[in-house]
Amino acid sequence: MSPVTALDAFPRRPVAVRAGRRAILTAAGSGLGATAVLAAALWFAALYGPGLLRDPQVWRHGRPAPVTAMAGSCTVKLSLLPFSWCTLDVSYRGVDGRVATQSVTALTFVDFDRSAPPVLKVDPGDEEAVALSWFVDALPVRWVALVVASGGLAFLAAVIGGGAWALLSEFRLYRTLARDPKPVEARVVGMRLVSSPGWAREVRFSYRAADGSERTAKQRLRVLKGKRGVAPEHWTYEEPVLLSQGGDVLLALAGTRGARLVKTSFEPLVLTDAEKQRLRPVAK
Structure with a gap:
């Protein structure tokens, strides 16, 4: 024809x-996939973002607290990037002599340095707000890790x-x-x-x-x-x-x-x- x-x-x-x-x-x-991936990006930001903002303030104004014990681990997930997911239970002695335990979390990269002895500071106005020296020293790396993780997922959601x-x-x-x-x-x-x-x-x-x-x-x-x-x-x-x-x-x-x-x-x-x-x- x-x-x-x-x-x-x-x-x-x-x-x-x-x-x-x-x-x-x-x-x-595609719509559901994009929504799920965007939700994951927001979850990362909500889980690890507040600590990035809180830790410098607690470290600057907090009082030192002797660390008596520490448990937990940093798990390395080798995917496209070597992220390290850290959850540590830190026990310390308060001003009243009692031992308290707080859980601290952070998202870093595999080269996260934990060689120095840990130092903990507690916010005098909020005993549950603590800052660990390891995580404070790694603040720049933590910011990069969060931006890469959340930003990468947000970009993927935009593509989908x-x-x-x-x-x-x-x-x-x-x-x-x-x-x-x-x-x-x-x-x-x-x-x-x-x-x-x-x-x-x-x-x-x-x-x-x-x-x-x-x-x-x-x-x-x-x-x-x-x-x-x-x-x-x-x-x-x-x-x-x-x-x-x-x-x-x-x-x-x-x-x-x-x-x-x-x-x-x-x-x-x-x-x-x-x-x-x-x-x-x-x-x-």
Whole structure:
């Protein structure tokens, strides 16, 4: 079928748009994932941030308290960065001679120095507020560790959330274009595989807008089938409707806000069986 016939075959009536099950699940999963990762970032900040602000004040104004015993450990988690998660129960003698125990926590890196004898200071106005010399000496490293951990998780949440936002934005664009469909030829300028926030085949194409100007757009075609152990370039991705044997001319809908490719699944466009049948020889 020639490009002219293919363009003529696309309906000129307003076309309904409905998100497919896969798109809904992907968007919902991305949204929930972004929320969970952002919650983890806030948890890190809430757990370790107050100590970073409190310790210098207690150390500056507190009174020394003899350390009588110490229990706990610093656990190193070797992931992308060697974080050290420290929880120590420090026992000390108060001004009344009684022994009290307070738990102190900190997030540092693996090179956290604990070679010097520990010194503890207690806030005179709040006996439960204590500062340990090891953690005070490591304040710069603790700040870096918290910023890296919380900031890294916040960035990851933004990336995941960006994927959900991109899906929503694409759906809205399809809905705008489908109100008054204007099918056009989209000529492939480039194609590549992208991995963030998820694997997809990104197609960059040019098209002629209604005002006669030449414009470019890009669109990601999502994975339909892929499995571990198989290279992503061999996975199955969404396919656009071809208007040429060589695959360098595709069918797209264009409007003032941009252009989107018509996929062989026709999603998210809702076409009748007869309309699909007229386009199906092109979509194969």
